[in-house]
Amino acid sequence: MSQDLWNYIFIGGSFALYIGIAVRSRAATTKEYYVASGGVSPFANGMATAADWMSAATFISMAGIIAASGYDASRFLMGWTGGFVLLTTLIVPYLRKFNKFTVTDFLGDRFYSNFARAVGVICAVFICMTYIMGQMRGVGLVFSRLFDIEIWTGVIIGAGIVFFYAGLGGMKGITYTQVAQYCVMVFAYTIPAVFISMALTGNVIPQFGLIGNFTEATGETVPLLTKLNQLNTDLGFPDYTVGKLGTLDMFCITAALMCGTAGLPHVIVRFFTVKSVKAVRKSACWTLLFIAVIYLTAPAIGAFARTNLILEVQGTAYAEAPDWFKSWEDRGLIAWVDKNGDGVMQHEAGGVFAGNNEKPIYAEATERAANEPRLTTNKLSENSNEVYYDRDILVMANPEMANLPMWVIALVMAGCVAAALSTAAGLLLVLSTSISHDLMKKIVNPGMSDSQEVIWARSASFGFLVVAAYFGINPPAEFVAKTVAFAFGLAASSFFPTILMGVFSKRINREGAIAGMIAGIGLTLGYIIYFQFIVDHQNYWFGISPEGIGFIGMLVNFSVATLVSCVTPPPPASVVEMVEEIRLPRKAGSATH
Amino acid sequence: MNSQPSGSPPDNGRQTVYWTKSLQIVLFILAIWFVVSLGCGVLFREKLDALLPPMGGAPFGFWMAQQGAIIGFLLLLFLYMILMNSLDRKSGFDQEGEE
Numbered sequence: 001m002s003q004d005l006w007n008y009i010f011i012g013g014s015f016a017l018y019i020g021i022a023v024r025s026r027a028a029t030t031k032e033y034y035v036a037s038g039g040v041s042p043f044a045n046g047m048a049t050a051a052d053w054m055s056a057a058t059f060i061s062m063a064g065i066i067a068a069s070g071y072d073a074s075r076f077l078m079g080w081t082g083g084f085v086l087l088t089t090l091i092v093p094y095l096r097k098f099n100k101f102t103v104t105d106f107l108g109d110r111f112y113s114n115f116a117r118a119v120g121v122i123c124a125v126f127i128c129m130t131y132i133m134g135q136m137r138g139v140g141l142v143f144s145r146l147f148d149i150e151i152w153t154g155v156i157i158g159a160g161i162v163f164f165y166a167g168l169g170g171m172k173g174i175t176y177t178q179v180a181q182y183c184v185m186v187f188a189y190t191i192p193a194v195f196i197s198m199a200l201t202g203n204v205i206p207q208f209g210l211i212g213n214f215t216e217a218t219g220e221t222v223p224l225l226t227k228l229n230q231l232n233t234d235l236g237f238p239d240y241t242v243g244k245l246g247t248l249d250m251f252c253i254t255a256a257l258m259c260g261t262a263g264l265p266h267v268i269v270r271f272f273t274v275k276s277v278k279a280v281r282k283s284a285c286w287t288l289l290f291i292a293v294i295y296l297t298a299p300a301i302g303a304f305a306r307t308n309l310i311l312e313v314q315g316t317a318y319a320e321a322p323d324w325f326k327s328w329e330d331r332g333l334i335a336w337v338d339k340n341g342d343g344v345m346q347h348e349a350g351g352v353f354a355g356n357n358e359k360p361i362y363a364e365a366t367e368r369a370a371n372e373p374r375l376t377t378n379k380l381s382e383n384s385n386e387v388y389y390d391r392d393i394l395v396m397a398n399p400e401m402a403n404l405p406m407w408v409i410a411l412v413m414a415g416c417v418a419a420a421l422s423t424a425a426g427l428l429l430v431l432s433t434s435i436s437h438d439l440m441k442k443i444v445n446p447g448m449s450d451s452q453e454v455i456w457a458r459s460a461s462f463g464f465l466v467v468a469a470y471f472g473i474n475p476p477a478e479f480v481a482k483t484v485a486f487a488f489g490l491a492a493s494s495f496f497p498t499i500l501m502g503v504f505s506k507r508i509n510r511e512g513a514i515a516g517m518i519a520g521i522g523l524t525l526g527y528i529i530y531f532q533f534i535v536d537h538q539n540y541w542f543g544i545s546p547e548g549i550g551f552i553g554m555l556v557n558f559s560v561a562t563l564v565s566c567v568t569p570p571p572p573a574s575v576v577e578m579v580e581e582i583r584l585p586r587k588a589g590s591a592t593h
Numbered sequence: 594m595n596s597q598p599s600g601s602p603p604d605n606g607r608q609t610v611y612w613t614k615s616l617q618i619v620l621f622i623l624a625i626w627f628v629v630s631l632g633c634g635v636l637f638r639e640k641l642d643a644l645l646p647p648m649g650g651a652p653f654g655f656w657m658a659q660q661g662a663i664i665g666f667l668l669l670l671f672l673y674m675i676l677m678n679s680l681d682r683k684s685g686f687d688q689e690g691e692e
Binding site for chain 2: 086223241
């Protein structure tokens with residue numbers, strides 16, 4: 001069987017599965033559409049949340065980032081899992097007890113203000129839009145590589161599938177497709193890792209491979225990470241286990257990612273689908289367990305891929321380069337420039353091309369001889385590094401590097417698509433409910449009927465998908481990568497602190513919450529925009545990069561909200577009573593308007 | 594900031610005790626959370642790398658940052674669930690069969 005046939009079987013089979021599930025669980029009422037009737041089991045919700053949370057970027061790029069930056073990438077590993085501890089202990093049990101459909105509902109009711117509600121809608125839409133663009137792009141890329149179609153066709157196919165089950169099925173459709181998608185993802189991520197771990201370290205469990213031993217050609221064994229540090233320093237890179245970010249910057253970024261994770265609306269609403277506060281706690285354990293299976297594998301894959309790459313490429317004559325090297329070169333994600341004319345590939349620290357992380361620009365495609373690299377037209381840099389590779393290939397090329405059977409490659413591709421679709425669906429739900437419920441029902445037209453609201457939700461999800469697909473096809477260049485800092489910074493400086501104060505303090509009032517949110521968001525957005533888009537230098541305040549400023553924004557939000565609340569009248573008695581009520585777990589019941 | 598408003602419902606005492614105890618549990622969990630992640634993985638990473646024996650083949654602080662913290666989070670969530678469920682039972686806020 002050919003690789004193409006395997007790809008069709010895996011992608012086609014998984015799509016048929018998702019659509020089949022969606023048809024069986026179509027939503028008719030707002031309650032089904034927004035929270036799947038609140039009757040999902042903690043186990044199923046745990047799987048669905050894990051799939052919702054792990055995006056195309058996590059699946060495709062995270063291991064590559066770890067391979068490239070070693071210790072520094074721990075900020076993502078800790079940030080994106082540690083947030084679940086904050087989420088579980090501080091946010092979701094109380095919001096589940098509050099028992100409404102959306103996160104913005106809580107802001108609006110707790111701070112008795114439609115202004116707070118409107119700020120919530122804007123933040124939710126902004127956070128989810130930034131995210132969903134990347135997912136659509138991810139689906140398009142995978143499809144275009146698999147089936148040799150244009151990226152836009154791939155994006156349209158992906159958008160169509162998501163609309164079919166998320167737009168029509170609502171939360172009910174999404175939940176069970178996400179369960180299926182998690183299963184696809186976990187196999188796709190761990191199976192190649194098992195093979196590679198066995199080859200490199202002799203460990204069957206890839207998670208342990210990271211701390212395992214590497215066997216040299218001479219038969220001696222050294223710890224894998226010691227070997228990797230040595231390879232890195234020989235080539236002029238910093239030690240793999242040390243990294244180069246400053247401690248304060250690393251602290252702020254990790255904390256911002258954690259608090260941002262705990263404030264992301266598409267993750268929070270997943271916990272509105274279980275039955276009770278007790279079920280929320282149980283479901284959170286399952287969620288983190290399912291996420292940990294993949295997150296504990298990622299640093300191992302990163303270290304394996306880095307070792308493999310250096311061992312197979314460095315000092316190898318191009319004529320003897322492995323097949324995967326040439327096939328990814330064909331797809332434009334690897335390049336080799338023979339700077340010293342010796343026909344051997346030298347990989348060292350520093351960019352191959354002049355400029356800051358420049359990508360290769362290939363000369364017009366001409367027939368290339370068997371042992372000749374693709375020519376590039378970039379201006380070269382001063383250093384002697386000759387090998388360029390795109391970090392994103394590490395997960396996708398892993399099976400090829402390890403010479404795995406074709407069906408594994410097809411499975412990895414199906415996993416990439418599952419990761420992108422599951423996250424896109426969760427985001428789309430928040431986007432559509434922000435419009436239909438928070439904006440239309442609660443602010444514009446409170447008299448709207450249930451079925452009208454569902455129609456609004458479906459139309460809004462269609463509208464948002466069109467916008468997301470447009471940006472997936474025409475990504476605003478580097479904009480998407482830079483805006484990820486926005487999404488987490490915004491969640492960390494707006495939703496997380498405001499919800500936290502809303503639950504844990506009875507004294508924070510409308511004026512305080514609004515002033516706090518505006519100050520926190522203002523500082524965070526201002527700082528990110530200033531350093532990402534306006535100036536060219538990187539003279540950050542106290543060395544805190546834009547990625548980490550959300551943490552400072554959160555502290556500002558807390559202080560401003562507390563100060564303003566102290567000098568303005570306390571919240572009304574009904575709100576205080578509501579806060580007391582949500583602090584007690586009993587009688588969570590089912591969601592109401 | 595947690596001043597009680599006047600005219601609270603009659604079983605306010607039981608609610609206040611429950612809330613104080615659940616705050617203690619949350620603070621306890623978050624203290625460990627801070628130590629295993631931002632503490633071991635970031636602030637004291639270099640000291641742990643140097644002073645503690647390696648975790649298999651990995652320096653200890655590095656391992657905490659890449660894998661240990663995640664395992665710690667998982668144990669913490671499990672502990673949180675057990676502590677809160679038992680507090681619910683003792684305080685009479687148990688949710689019978691609601692899962």
